[in-house]
Amino acid sequence: MKQLKTISELSYGFANSPFGICCIAFSGTEIYALLFPAPNEDALVDLKFRFPKTNFKLDNASAEKLAIQVFENNEKPELTPLGTDFQQSVWKALQQIPVGTTTTYAKIADAIGRPKAVRAVGTAIGANPIAYLIPCHRVLRTDGGLGGFRWGLECKKKMLEWEKKK
């Protein structure tokens, strides 16, 4: 995990998703983080680690609305992923991947013009704060393996299958 830039205040809340419970950190309609914590994991702890200087206000009602917007209406809210320049470019490249398709870590590295930075790309993807909306789950290993996933490989599989069905 990695610490991100500071923001004074954010709202957060929990909601249902096709992949289980999720936790959203947001400000208005801007999304700062989207987590899929394991059942025994406290998402707020994770949020506080990523945004150490931020005060969090619980707002489940708004989180629920955002979740519906994303998972049911298929709309994409504004994303504000905080990170280094390198990470930003990787995350941007991820968002170019069409729904229902997959790519590889090596191709992402090519796409951002750093074909040799594959390894670094992997780490950057792992640091992605907005799972699903920044589709880190569509990235597989070159040899066809699943690779890793921050929230567990089960979750990665579920996301891919769910997208395929659509």
Next chain:
DNA sequence: ATAAAGGCCACCC
């Protein structure tokens, strides 16, 4: 300034 650790890859055996 240096070291260590990654959601990797290519190349060998």
Next chain:
DNA sequence: GGGTGGCCTTTAT
């Protein structure tokens, strides 16, 4: 299949 060495960024000494 498995091990090894190189790759590049970020974080921790």
